[in-house]
Amino acid sequence: MDEASVIAARLGGVPDARALLEGLFFHAPVAFHLYAADGRSLVVNPAFRALFGTEPPPGYNVLHDDMVARMGLAEQIRRAFAGETVRLPTQWYNPRDLTQVDTRAAKRIALQTTFFPLFDRAGNLSHVGVTVHDVTFEEDLKSAYEEHRRKEHDLGLALKAGRMVTVDSDLENGRVHSSENARDVLGLPPDVPLETQADWMALFHPDDRKKTESEMAAAPDGVPKLDRVFRIILPHTGETRWIERRGQLTLHTGGGRGRWVRGVIMDVTERVRLEEALRATEDQLRQSQKMEAIGRLAGGIAHDFNNLLSVVLSYSDMLLSASVVSEPHASDLREIQGAAERAANLTRALLAFSRQQVLEPTVLDLNDVVHRMDKMLRRVIGEDIELRWTAEPALGRVRIDPGQIEQVLMNLAVNARDAMPAGGKLLLETANIELDAGYAQTHVGVTPGPHVMLAVTDTGAGMSKEVQAKIFEPFFTTKGLGKGTGLGLSTVFGIVRQSGGHIWVYSEPGQGTTFKLYFPRTDQPPEVKSRVGAALGSLRGSETLLLVEDDEQLRVVSRTILDKNGYRVIAAGSPADALDHCVREPGPIHLMITDVVMPGMNGLQLATQAAKVRPAMKVLYVSGYTNNTIVHHGVLDEGVAFLQKPITPDALLRKVREVLDAAMPAVVA
Ligand SMILES: Nc1ncnc2c1ncn2[C@@H]1O[C@H](COP(=O)(O)OP(=O)(O)OP(=O)(O)O)[C@@H](O)[C@H]1O
Ligand SMILES: [Mg+2]
Numbered sequence: 001m002d003e004a005s006v007i008a009a010r011l012g013g014v015p016d017a018r019a020l021l022e023g024l025f026f027h028a029p030v031a032f033h034l035y036a037a038d039g040r041s042l043v044v045n046p047a048f049r050a051l052f053g054t055e056p057p058p059g060y061n062v063l064h065d066d067m068v069a070r071m072g073l074a075e076q077i078r079r080a081f082a083g084e085t086v087r088l089p090t091q092w093y094n095p096r097d098l099t100q101v102d103t104r105a106a107k108r109i110a111l112q113t114t115f116f117p118l119f120d121r122a123g124n125l126s127h128v129g130v131t132v133h134d135v136t137f138e139e140d141l142k143s144a145y146e147e148h149r150r151k152e153h154d155l156g157l158a159l160k161a162g163r164m165v166t167v168d169s170d171l172e173n174g175r176v177h178s179s180e181n182a183r184d185v186l187g188l189p190p191d192v193p194l195e196t197q198a199d200w201m202a203l204f205h206p207d208d209r210k211k212t213e214s215e216m217a218a219a220p221d222g223v224p225k226l227d228r229v230f231r232i233i234l235p236h237t238g239e240t241r242w243i244e245r246r247g248q249l250t251l252h253t254g255g256g257r258g259r260w261v262r263g264v265i266m267d268v269t270e271r272v273r274l275e276e277a278l279r280a281t282e283d284q285l286r287q288s289q290k291m292e293a294i295g296r297l298a299g300g301i302a303h304d305f306n307n308l309l310s311v312v313l314s315y316s317d318m319l320l321s322a323s324v325v326s327e328p329h330a331s332d333l334r335e336i337q338g339a340a341e342r343a344a345n346l347t348r349a350l351l352a353f354s355r356q357q358v359l360e361p362t363v364l365d366l367n368d369v370v371h372r373m374d375k376m377l378r379r380v381i382g383e384d385i386e387l388r389w390t391a392e393p394a395l396g397r398v399r400i401d402p403g404q405i406e407q408v409l410m411n412l413a414v415n416a417r418d419a420m421p422a423g424g425k426l427l428l429e430t431a432n433i434e435l436d437a438g439y440a441q442t443h444v445g446v447t448p449g450p451h452v453m454l455a456v457t458d459t460g461a462g463m464s465k466e467v468q469a470k471i472f473e474p475f476f477t478t479k480g481l482g483k484g485t486g487l488g489l490s491t492v493f494g495i496v497r498q499s500g501g502h503i504w505v506y507s508e509p510g511q512g513t514t515f516k517l518y519f520p521r522t523d524q525p526p527e528v529k530s531r532v533g534a535a536l537g538s539l540r541g542s543e544t545l546l547l548v549e550d551d552e553q554l555r556v557v558s559r560t561i562l563d564k565n566g567y568r569v570i571a572a573g574s575p576a577d578a579l580d581h582c583v584r585e586p587g588p589i590h591l592m593i594t595d596v597v598m599p600g601m602n603g604l605q606l607a608t609q610a611a612k613v614r615p616a617m618k619v620l621y622v623s624g625y626t627n628n629t630i631v632h633h634g635v636l637d638e639g640v641a642f643l644q645k646p647i648t649p650d651a652l653l654r655k656v657r658e659v660l661d662a663a664m665p666a667v668v669a
Helices: 003-011 017-027 046-052 066-070 074-080 095-099 136-161 182-186 197-203 206-218 269-321 329-353 366-381 402-419 437-442 488-498 552-564 575-584 603-613 649-661
Strands: 031-036 041-044 091-093 109-119 125-134 164-170 176-178 228-233 240-252 258-267 362-364 385-390 397-400 424-435 449-458 502-507 513-522 544-548 568-572 591-595 618-623 642-644
Touching (some): 109 136, 164 182, 182 258, 269 552, 366 385, 402 424, 552 649, 591 649, 603 618, 618 649
Parallel strands (some): 618 642
Antiparallel strands (some): 031 041, 031 125, 228 240, 502 513
């Protein structure tokens, strides 16, 4: 039995089957459209009219419809009229296009249209039926879903690119759901659970855990701060990572399930480290600017003091050596002299700190210096302190003033001794170190390249951060009154910096201290400079000297010293005066002794001018101070005769004799 017969049999009991079928056609909530086999529209049902707001015009033939052709549907519709069931692809229509009525408010609708053939009993196509479904809602849903998928994908990409993890915590039951990349981003192995709030809390740095717990306890709703930065500790490596979290509290009311915190977390360890490094360099910069300012102040003071001390020292020396003062006044005078000498040592330390000492660097091996000082160092530190030395055998060479580096080692050793009153170890270490660009970036003033390191470590009391911040400042001491002057490390600092090196301190209270000194490595061969002047016979002489000094007291005392020792002295209070003498003096002038820093013209400029008039005249510079005229970055120009202030009669006379007797060029410009 075919389907038609079944329907006929089923409907056999229905008195008016035709009315029933008409009822189906007219009342079914599906839009129907019936066509004749030749394409003419026959009838539509009310649902069709409701959907389109109109019905096909009289005489409408779908096979001749231009719009159908324009929409590219002609072929499919032709197939339907050839006896196939054809389901057209979903079409978006604006009802206005169909009705030609301007229904502005009309919304585009998505339609799904199916053409199905109807055959007569003989099997010939008699009609074509059409159903039209409004699938706008489904289509909207579908595109909303696609949009959602796309956004989710984008979000996924963004999370991945930003190395962000989404974390949703259910505040009711403590469960946590995190995105798949959590372990990857945080660097956690698979066996660390991340399912509950307790699992996460277990990873927190103890301090941050305590803070979070107390915050949660204090908050009225038990919700911790949503935006925060905290540390976690990776359980398998012990490494600390910095995590930033941003969250939002979501409340589900009514049928929902309570409160959630949803948000993202990201690993900001790199950022935090960079910020820390930046802060450290800023601190260093501030520190070095401060040292610079103190240095200028100290240098200025030392300069003026040098002139005053030269006067005091010279007069007390002259009085004592002339034996015109008898006891007990002579010993009072010796007290004055002793105090002035101590003051001279202080100014020397200040000059060292302000990097205005005159250095005489030579190329040397630091191991040789340490070796040479071994005995002296042992004597200084005493028997309760063990001295150990780890020397790099193929140590690079450095260019440094040997006397100054000895001073540096001595000051560091004395400090180490003071830090270990009950004994301990003093370790000296030398090594070749390559300071790279990364190091230079985080250490102000460092030029990357090969360096030689000298490290001095003690096992003593160590220092707090606060003390470390001040140790290089002149007069900073933690030692009692009269025990320390606080100039040891400022001298070290000045010498190291003036030699182009760097010094860093590493210390913890109770853990000892390490000072690391870095000096740029040089490839020049080592040199041996004889620093001992020729043995001098008498300090007296009869030559003519031109003395140029703007400080009157100092000029007077220097003149007296030289006068008394047989010299003929022409004194000038200014460079202009001096040049005048050069021109007008009828006889020879053997030597000009000139201050370096003077108003109007410096010593070198004066010497250059004077050489034009008196090319044979020798020059001796006297200064407490190096201001880059004859000394460049603290290094004396080759062949220049120089006397460091404060002067004493003995030093002045010796130097004058040395220069007069030496076969040296008159002027070095
Ligand atoms: N090795 C060290 N261990 C612990 N603290 C130190 C060490 N070296 C220096 N210090 C601290 O730094 C301070 C300054 O040292 P510095 O050498 O400049 O002055 P001083 O030793 O106090 O006096 P001075 O060296 O002039 O006699 C010291 O007072 C001490 O507090
Ligand atoms: Mg000291």
